[in-house]
Amino acid sequence: MKVAYWPGCVSRGFTPELHGAMAAVAPLLDIDLIELDRASCCGAGVIAEHNQELADTLNARTFALAQQTDGALMMNICSTCQGAQSECQERLDANAVYREHINATISSEGLHYEQGVTNKNLLWLLVEDIGLDTVRQKVKRPLTNLRVGPFYGCYIIRPAARIGIDADHPRHTYLEQLIDALGGTVIDYAGSHKCCGFPIITMNKTASLKQAGRHLGDAVDADADCLVTPCPLCHLNLDLQQPLAAAAVGRELGMPVLHLPQLLGLALGLEPKELGLGRHIVKPRSVIDWSQSVVAAAAA
Amino acid sequence: MVEPMGNMPVIKDLIVDMDAVHWQKIRSVTPWLINREPVPEREYLVAREAMVDVTQSMACIQCGACVSDCLAMEVDPEFVGPAALAKAYRFVGDPRDDEPFERLRHLAENPDGMYSCTHCFKCVDACPKGVNPMGQIMRLRRIAGDDYKIEDRNNGYRHEQAFVKNIRANGLLHEADLLPDSYGGKFHPRAIPELLASLPVVIRGLLRRKITPAKALLHPHKAPKPLQAIFDQIESEPKRYELNLYVSGDDKDNETAGAVTEGAKR
Numbered sequence: 001m002k003v004a005y006w007p008g009c010v011s012r013g014f015t016p017e018l019h020g021a022m023a024a025v026a027p028l029l030d031i032d033l034i035e036l037d038r039a040s041c042c043g044a045g046v047i048a049e050h051n052q053e054l055a056d057t058l059n060a061r062t063f064a065l066a067q068q069t070d071g072a073l074m075m076n077i078c079s080t081c082q083g084a085q086s087e088c089q090e091r092l093d094a095n096a097v098y099r100e101h102i103n104a105t106i107s108s109e110g111l112h113y114e115q116g117v118t119n120k121n122l123l124w125l126l127v128e129d130i131g132l133d134t135v136r137q138k139v140k141r142p143l144t145n146l147r148v149g150p151f152y153g154c155y156i157i158r159p160a161a162r163i164g165i166d167a168d169h170p171r172h173t174y175l176e177q178l179i180d181a182l183g184g185t186v187i188d189y190a191g192s193h194k195c196c197g198f199p200i201i202t203m204n205k206t207a208s209l210k211q212a213g214r215h216l217g218d219a220v221d222a223d224a225d226c227l228v229t230p231c232p233l234c235h236l237n238l239d240l241q242q243p244l245a246a247a248a249v250g251r252e253l254g255m256p257v258l259h260l261p262q263l264l265g266l267a268l269g270l271e272p273k274e275l276g277l278g279r280h281i282v283k284p285r286s287v288i289d290w291s292q293s294v295v296a297a298a299a300a
Numbered sequence: 301m302v303e304p305m306g307n308m309p310v311i312k313d314l315i316v317d318m319d320a321v322h323w324q325k326i327r328s329v330t331p332w333l334i335n336r337e338p339v340p341e342r343e344y345l346v347a348r349e350a351m352v353d354v355t356q357s358m359a360c361i362q363c364g365a366c367v368s369d370c371l372a373m374e375v376d377p378e379f380v381g382p383a384a385l386a387k388a389y390r391f392v393g394d395p396r397d398d399e400p401f402e403r404l405r406h407l408a409e410n411p412d413g414m415y416s417c418t419h420c421f422k423c424v425d426a427c428p429k430g431v432n433p434m435g436q437i438m439r440l441r442r443i444a445g446d447d448y449k450i451e452d453r454n455n456g457y458r459h460e461q462a463f464v465k466n467i468r469a470n471g472l473l474h475e476a477d478l479l480p481d482s483y484g485g486k487f488h489p490r491a492i493p494e495l496l497a498s499l500p501v502v503i504r505g506l507l508r509r510k511i512t513p514a515k516a517l518l519h520p521h522k523a524p525k526p527l528q529a530i531f532d533q534i535e536s537e538p539k540r541y542e543l544n545l546y547v548s549g550d551d552k553d554n555e556t557a558g559a560v561t562e563g564a565k566r
Binding site for chain 1: 371372374375376379411412415416417418419420421422424425438441442445446454455456459460461463464467471472473474475479482483497498500501504505508509510511515523524526527529530531533534535537540541542543545548550551552
C-alpha cells in the first residue's frame, strides 16, 4: 500500500528513533512511504492559536502536496499532527469560500487542495486499512507476557466527532486492540486517555510535569513493563522529561515508553537496536530483557 | 460507573460542593458586562456575527461537566478552568464590553490562568451544550497575543511568538531553539535557570544520541521561500481572517454559507 507520508517534525528532531523505526517497519507491512519532504510543521495547535488562517494554509499546503502523489491516502505518525491537521481540515472542508481563499494563497506554488483528503495516523491505518488479522499473520515474535500500557495522546481521541470516533470506528480502543493482536497483555491504568502535559511545559512546568509523572506512576502501580504511544510529543514529556517528572511527583518511575512503530517492529521480528530502543532517556530494559528471553527460549 | 463529579470536594455520596470550585472560579472572571463608554442614549449597535459568536459561550448552563473532566485542574486545582474561561470570552468577545484588555491581562498574568490549559479537548467533549470551552480559551489567547501583544510572565505570548518564528525560519520545528526562545532567548536571564534545570536531560539526550550537538546547534532544515512567503503574506494582513463554524455553519447544512467572519484586530 502506497501512502503519502507525513512524519512530522519531532520524529526527525528530538525523537529520531521514531522516524527510523517507521522506516524499518514499513516494508514488513508492505507500506510504501512517499515522504512529503516539502511539507511544513502542522502548527501543533500553537500556530492556530496565533492565527487560524496561517495554520489552515500550512496544512492545506501539506494536503495538496499529498494529493499530488499517487498515494492511496496520507499517513502520519503523530497524534498531535493528526489532531491539528483534522482541525484545519474541518474548516477547509466545511466552507467553499474559505477553501478557495486559502487555495489562492498556495496557488503561487502551483498547489490546490481538493476537499476531502484522507489523513490517517499509522494506528488507524493498521486497524482500518491493513487490518489486525493481517498484522497478526505477520507477527514473528508475539509479545507474550509483555505488559503494555496504551497512551494515546489527546489529539488522536478528542474531540470524538472531529476525530471520527463512532460505533464503526472505535478509534479510542485501537491501541488496546493492536497490543492484543501483537500478543501482548494490555494494561488498564488511569492515564491511558489523559493528557501528558507537554503543551504547557514552558507555561506551567510544575503542572505539566505532574501530569506526566502521575500517569507514569499509575502505569508503574499497574505493573506495566512499558507504555506505547503514537505521539512523539507525549514521548517528550513521558520519556525525555521523565527524570524531571519523577521529581515533580516525588517518586521513582523508570517507566519505558515505546513509540508505536517500535512495539510493532519488535513483534514483527526486528531487534531492539534496529528500532532505536537504546536512544530513549529511560532505557527500556524490561523490554530488551523480555526480547532476549524470547530469543533464548526459541534457541533452547 | 456512577461517581461524583471530579475536581470538586464531595459533600456526601454523589453531591459535590460546586460553590467551592465552580462558582468561585466563575466569580473570579468578573462575569458581568462592563459598559463601554460612552454608554449610548439608546441601545448599543453591534455586528450580528459578533453577537452570534458570543452566544456560543452564553449557551453554558453552568452544569460543571467541563470542570469535572478538566485534566489540567486534576494536577493544578488553582487553574481557572474551562467554564470560567469560556465565561471570560463571553465578555472579551462582546463588543459592548469596556475592559477586554484588563480582563485578558489578568488571565494572561495569572500563573493558573489561560496559559495553563493543556489543549486536551476534554471540556469540548464533556459539554452538553456545544460551548467548546477550549475553543474559547484559544480565542482568548489569540486576542491577548495577536491583538493586544500582552507579554505575560508565564511565557504564553513568548512561546507562541517563538513557535511561529521557528517554523517560518525552519519549516519544521527546531526544538533546540524553541525552549530558550520561549523564555526570551538563550542568553536571557529568565532562560538560564530553565536551561540549567534541563541540563541533566540534555546530557542524557546527548549520551543516548537522541540529540546531537550538530543537530541542536545547526539548522538542518530551512523553510522553502514559498513557505516563508505564506507567513509574510498572512502576517501582514491588517485583519485576521477567520472561519468560525459556529457562526458560518457548514456548506452541507447551509446552502448560502460562505459568510466568513473576520477577526477584528483591535
